[in-house]
Amino acid sequence: MATPTVLMVAEKPSIALSIASVLSRGQMYTRRGSTEVHEFGGMFLGFHAQFKVTSVIGHIFSVDFPVKYQDWTATDPLDLFQAPVIKNESNPKAHICRHLNQEARGCGHLVLWLDCDREGENICFEVIESSGFSVNEARKRVYRARFSSVTEKDILKAMDNLVEPNRYEALAVDARQEIDLKVGVAFTRFQTSYFQGKYGNLDSRVISYGPCQTPTLGFCVQRYFQINTxxxxxxxxxxxxxxxxGYELQLEWGRNKLFDKDVTVMFEKRVSEDGILEVTEISEKQESKSRPSGLNTVNLLKVASSALGFGPQMAMQLAERLYTQGFISYPRTESTAYPSSFDFRGTLSAVANNPTWGNYVQGLLENGYHKPRSGTDVGDHPPITPMLSATEDMLGRDPWKLYQYVCQHFIGTVSPDCKYLRKKVEFSMGGETFYCTGQHVTVKGFTSIMPWLAVNEKNLPRFAKGEKIEVSKMELYEGSTSPPDYLTESDLISxxxxxxxxxxASIPVHINNISERNYVQVQAGRKLVPTTLGITLIRGYQLIDPDLFLPDIRSFIEQQITLIAKGQVDHFRVVQHVLQQFMQKYSYFVKKIENMDALFEAQFSSLTDSGRSLSKCGKCLRYMKYISSQPPRLYCGTCEEVYYLPQKGTIKLYKELTCPLDNFELLLFSIPGPEGRSYPLCPYCYSNPPFEGIETLIRADKMGGSGKLGKGAGMPCFLCPHPTCPHSLVAQGVCACPECSGTLVLDPVSAPKWRLHCNMCNCxxxxxxxxxxISTTQERCPECDSTIIEVDFNKKTTPLEDGATLHIGCILCDELLHSLVEMKHGRVNMRRMGSRGRGRGARRGSFRVRGRGNGKKVDPKMSFRDF
DNA sequence: GCAAGGTC
Structure with missing residues (x-):
């Protein structure tokens, strides 16, 4: 019998490598693929077997609505609650699904080594589906390895105790995905359309709502309310x-403070009449400040924000880089407890030769380090620790600051606690108690490596019980309570x-989201100050349905899906139940939106009052207003219609020309800069493409295109297949793009640096x-079918004989034109295009005509689209 | 143009 092959799949490449290294004892063969595959021989369930260990990269799929529901204008958000959901590959370019399917061929067994949490359990079933292991046969051939840490001991133990994947837990995640998608998208679309259709200065592309981001904003705004009220x-x-x-010592009052002046004055009088303090009590107590427990992600993010000045997003980027370069351990972990097998000595040795804290670490190694405090072990990854010694020169300033903290924190966890004596002296005068305290550090412990946490020395003079001391001064202090400050990032994370x-992993994303959507601004000291938009949104929810922004909305969802995870309630019933509730909330919100709108009205300016008149509407022939703030759009006050425009460029009128299809005045959109481009567009066609099937084309452009059009790209004239309009692709297209399947289109306003640009890529x-x-003609080149262009050269620089200026020809086949043409792709190389005499075959870098037929002449412009 | 969750 042939040796059976066992496929093992981990959640990320690093875990696949660790598992393979342990099981093969380092004797493995590694090959590249979508993700690396490690192969070796060994024993499996008592038989000789060939192992292949590979990984996914997180979730393989993510949920979305079918295409039919993607069109904002054609879908009532209410219908989304009952819409079907589909799973698409999260990262189609990584080809993880295909990779697993290929690797699974000929494998008799599948072992799932995904992280041991609900998400991991869900990915198990994604892997089963992708690899083609029949679900019916799952009992026989699919195994789940449950490991509590990625150590040799735990990996071997998991191999000896293989179980089945837990479908209930996976279904709980499916439920969460569907609920989050439907609730978030429905509310977001409704809010966005409603408010953007009315106000011109909201300054956010999208007025998003989500069960995590909205409560996150809620925390910031609630603090704002506290400050304000x-x-x-x-x-x-x-x-x-x-x-x-010789020095003055201030004593504290046993009553701390009073909010009544008359009463305080009465006490002042009474004690002043006495004027003599008697020492009534002297006590001394040993106090201790505990060393930190292991560093997890959330705590790293908090320190990074409050002490190092890095936002969570930035901190994670730095940490990830330090991790991939091998300087620190895996930076995404919830655990604060080290695994029992953790090599403290090894880790300490790794950072022992550092000039800054080397001596201290040497001391720990020689005199013995402390056992770290017990924290919580979530079973994902060990706490974040240094792995290699580094210097600031090696890492650069910012990564060094983060690395340094990781080192200090780690060393702190194996250092002694800080010990100090706290002394309190109590006095009595006029029947009132006063006191003073001092502290004296006896063991610095971990505070010598984390000096910002040090306990302040405070000396007290010697006092004797019964001693009587005259008061030198009596102060009646008047203070005032002060409001709390805005939430810091660190507070918000807590x-x-x-x-x-x-x-x-997602906390930084949510914080980033509310700042990107212009709901909050990060100010000095990394404080989160809500914007008018953020405040108005939360006040609106407060008026209509406070549940919408209170954190309970998340715990409600979590608690519902936990019923699925435990197998107590059927997945379908829970999803239906929760969606039913949110649907009611949604309907009520829509019904009451005017309450929220009243707040918006008071804060923002209506579209009618925003922007400047720019171009004429094709329907009413009146001028429409151009609103340049995000998202850029045109507003026709007469028709009360909004027309969205492309982003990140400038818009102006295009020679007062109009679109022959709908009479709207054409606009010229330009991206400035040497590699910039400009193109005409009709504001109506842009959002309402007049030709069937154009949507797929625009999507193709979104996926493979320059991205410069922005995600909401519509149909500019260079994608328009109109047969007679002088601005369409048909009229302005010249020939096929040499780099992609697009068409090179004449940029009509690029004089004097005339250029063509591809309508699909950066070429x-x-x-x-x-x-x-330079203009296009209606003629086609008889040889290659490119559009013949007409060039009117400058009299002084014309390359033509006898000072002639007019030249007509094909840029591919006309020798003169072809020699004057230069290609530049994106930002990279500039090169002379296919030189003369090299022929115009399908050689890369030169123009070619892409044909479907066998040498048959094909219109290059029509060839890439199959209308 | 939408959510939140993995991970890169």
Whole structure:
């Protein structure tokens, strides 16, 4: 019998490598693929077997709505709650599905080594589906390895105790995905359309809603409310002073502070009449400040924001880079407890020769380090620790700051606690108690490596019980309570963690989202100050349905799907139940939106009052307003219609020309810069493409295109297949793009640096410079079917004989034109296009005609689209 | 143009 092959799949490449290294004892053969595959021989369930260990890269699929529901204008968001959902490959370019399918061929067994949490369980079933292992046979051939850490001991133990994947847990994740998608998208689309259709200065491309991002914003705005409604209160306290050995010592009052001045004055009078303090009690207590437990992601993010000045997104990027370069361990972990097998000595040795803290670490190694405090072990990854020694020169300033903290924190966890003596002296005067405290550090412990956490030394003079001391000064202090400050990122992370909003990996994303959507701004000290938009949204929810922004909305979803995970309630019933509730909330929200709108009206300016008149509407022939703030759009006040425009460029009127299809005035969109481009568009056609099937084409452009059009790309004239319009692709297209399946289109306003640009990729082609005019004609080249162009050269620089200026020809077949043409692709290389005499075959880098037929002449412009 | 969750 042939040796059976066992396919093993981990959640990420690094885990696949660790598992393979342990099981093969380092004797494996590694080959590349979509993700690496490690192969070796060994024993499996008592038989000789060939192993292949590979990985996915997180989730293989993500949920979305079918194409039919993608069109915002054609779908009522309410229908989304009952719409079907489909799973698409999250990262189609990575080809993980195909990779697993190929690797699974000929394998008799599948072992799932995904992370041991709900998401991991869900990915198990994604892997089963992708690899083609029949679900019916799952009992026989599919195994789940449950490991609590990626160590030799745990990996071997998991191999000896293979179980089945847990479908209930996986279904709970499916439920969460569907609920989050439907709720988030429905509310987002409704809010966005409603408010963007009315106001011109909201300054956010999309008015998003989500069960995590909205409560996140809610925390920031609630703090804003607290600050705003805060009423300062005056308070009074008594501070007697005594002179001891030449310096003044301030005593505290046993009553701390009072909010009544008359009462305080009464006490002041009483103690002042006495004027003599008697020492009544001297106590001393040993106090201890504990060393930190292991560093997890959330705590790293908090310190990074509050002490190092890095936002969560930035901190994660730095940490990831340090991880891939091998300087620190895996930076995404919830655990604060080290696994029992953790090699403290090895890790300490790794950072022992560092000039900054080397001596201290040497001391720990020689005199013995401390056992770290027990934290929580979530079973994902060990706490974040240094792996290699590094210097600032090696890493650069910012990565070094983060690395340094990781080192200090790790060393801190195996250092002694900080010990200090706390001394309290109590006095009595006029029947009132006063006191002073001092502290003296006896063991610095971990604070010598984390000095910002050090306990302050505070010396007290010697006192004797019963001693009587004269008061040198009596102060009646008047203070005032002060409002809290705005939430810092670090505070916000704590709130999110406490309320179960987001995960260690997604917390930075949510914070980034509310800032990108212009709901909050990060100000000095990494404080999150809500914007008018953010405040107005939360106040609106408060009026209509506070559940929508309170953190309970997340815990409700979590608690519902936990019923699925435990196998207590059927997946379908839970999803239906939860969606039913959100649907009701949605309907109510829509019904009451005017309450929220009243707030918007007070804060923002209506479309009618925004923007400047730019171009004429094709329906009413009146001028429409151009609103340049995000998202750029045109608003026709008469028709009360909004027409969205492309982003990240400038818009102006295009020679007062109109679209022959709908009479709207054409606009010219330009991206500035040397590699910029400009193209005409009709504001109506742009959002309402007049030809059937154009949607697929625009999507193709989105996927493979330059991206410069922005995600919401519509149909500019260069994609329009209109047969007679002088601005369409048919009229302005010249020939097939040499780099992709697009068409090179004449940029009509690029004079004097005339150019063609591809309507699908970054390819740019420079035409003869300095020409007075270059235009397309209706003629086609008989040889290659490209559009014949007409060039009117400058009199002084014309390359034509006898000073002639007019030249007509094909840029591919006309020797003169072809020699004057230069190609530039994206930002990279500039090169002379296919030189003369080399022929025009399908050689890369030269123009070619892409044909479907066998040498049959095909219109290059029509060849890439199959209308 | 939408969510939140993996991971790169």
């Amino acid at each position: 805060f009423k300062p209160e005056k308070f009074w306290t008594l501070h007697p002073y005594i002179m001891e050995k 709130h999110m963690e406490k309320n179960g909003i987001g995960t260690d 740019l082609v420079f035409l003869p410079e300095g020409a007075h005019r």
